[in-house]
Amino acid sequence: MAEIARKVFSKPKSMKDKPFHFCPGCHHGIVHRLVGEAIDTLGIREKTIGVASVGCSVFLYDYFDVDVLEAPHGRAPAEATAIKRVLPDSVVFIYQGDGDLAAIGTAEIIHAANRGENFTVIFINNANYGMTGGQMAPTTLLGMKTATSPYGRDFRREGYPIKMSEIIAQLEGSAFVARGAVNKPANLNKTKKYILKAFEYQIKGMGFSFVEVLSACPTDWGMTPVEACEFIEREMIPYYPLGILKEKKVPDHL
């Protein structure tokens, strides 16, 4: 008796059919899918409201079949704060890149974390500003050449790369902070779990959840997608360590 094969892996139901516009090998596609998988697993499509930001992920609303609000550059944590305060039963997530979260929006993310706002943040760290052509980001590594650091980042001129997960984990208001990568299956599996856990934290009312994902930008790094994955392993992970930086066991109470 021949067994009929079942589909065991396909596109999440909460995602639309639109093909991604990202460059070949860009990790946005992978992380978008992991978010979609979390929404499917938790069955929260009808309650989820996303806030898109500015960068390569600006078209987030084209890919998720949920209510999505566009936010000005860096401001998504402010929009999300308000949405969650007005609709506390909704599940709110924001999705930001390095410019949005670690440059122009640093005040907004720190204060949202500090207030313990009960929403979920997905932070894509690809060490440069992809959308605008590969300029230096606050997360660009020392020595890395970018469109605005053509001699390689020098701490005397440009300061040091900023470790946002560590900063966020330090604030009392953050409940779950993790850093992952999707450059190889082992890391991807852990990151998938972090993202799911982050949403679970929100649903349980535990407070601010934050997942940073080290991601490839092959086009602006001037590498092939496979080389970019190796760059992450060799250069980014040693500086930006992976793992869970914070996980509150119980929600704060007076």
Next chain:
Amino acid sequence: MEEKKIFEKGNIAIAMAAIAAGCKYYFGYPITPQSDIPEYLSRELPRVGGVFLQSESEVAAINMLLGAAATGARVMTSSSGPGISLMQEGISYMAGDELPAVIVNVSRSGPGLGGISPSQGDYFQATRGGGHGDYRTMVLAPHSVQEMWDFTIMAFDLADKYRNPVIILADGMLGQMKEPFVTRMPEPIPYPPKDSWALTGAKGRPGRVIKSLYLGHLELEKHVWKLNEKYERMKKEDTRWEEYMLDDPEIVVVAFGSAARIAKTAVKVARQEGYRVGLLRPITLFPYPYKRIRELSEKVEKFLTVELNAGQMVEDVMIGVGARSKVYFYGRPNGVGSLPTPEEIYNEIIKTLKNEKVPVNEF
């Protein structure tokens, strides 16, 4: 809310009116001379099941407003000049997103850190908008504490009617002075329901998007013309002004807000002295009552614009008048000590009548 007569500051009247209008969400940052508004709402909003949140900056405040407005809620923020400057990006986004909200500017003096005394130096900022792109915001200019109450309630209705931010342009004097006023509900202005666009969670329907980005062929032009139609409709349906002693005048004083308040006394005294003077007080600064000014300019030769700035609304008077009549200007960009008295305005009226001033619309 029960209708009663109370004696309160203008700032408090605005805060009370917001709650009366059903606004349950306020996000804002302290700045002199309007911190009374967030302070009042921090106490009262929780009592009516609302949310008050002091944001980390005005930039954050306007973005919180955007988020809350996107869910269909009635929302308000308040600030003064420097904070409103920080909000320009968010206001542009809200106009592009077609989101309703009420933004209160209790003006101080500028430019820069300027001062904390009242001025009308934010007229251009409010009516021309400091944000980028083709958009307008409706601007209401109260001149009494009663109007601080009335116009706030009206502003929420107008914002919902047009799905656009509405600015209330007040100033520190109106904000800080106390007058008796009645907590009345003005005639409601009908507005369409929000359930076709508000983001509430895609229950039983596909996901919705609220955005202002339009990259497709001809998409943005179409969108901008659609927004423009709203502004044309505002001009037709919601232009408001007050006429004070405007029977057969020789000279029309044009002033708004606190300047109009002081000018009214000057006009009254001038009439008592036998001069044929009247006051036209624009209530909506956008849309501006050009048509009424144009009508008046057919019979009236002289218009004296009085403002607490170096010359902003006078340009709109010049647009209304065209080349038909002479436009004169008396301005006191405010700093400590420069609030004009009724006597000073009266003297300017007389000087204008006696041709001792130079018109500003002759080139």
Next chain:
Amino acid sequence: MPYIVINPELCKECELCIKYCPYDCIKIGDEINSKGYRFAIFVNPEKCPGCALCAMMCPEMAIEVYK
């Protein structure tokens, strides 16, 4: 018998699936899709255990896995 289906129109020739397939079941084919990419194709089907590592690493959701 497990197998995968790669949607040729979604493939951008990034080769992540090839790098991470432990069983040599994917290679870049000779045909190009409408965007100009030489899309990945499923080969050596008898070796495929349906581990889905290829589908997980694919940034385009171009791969479906059947078991």
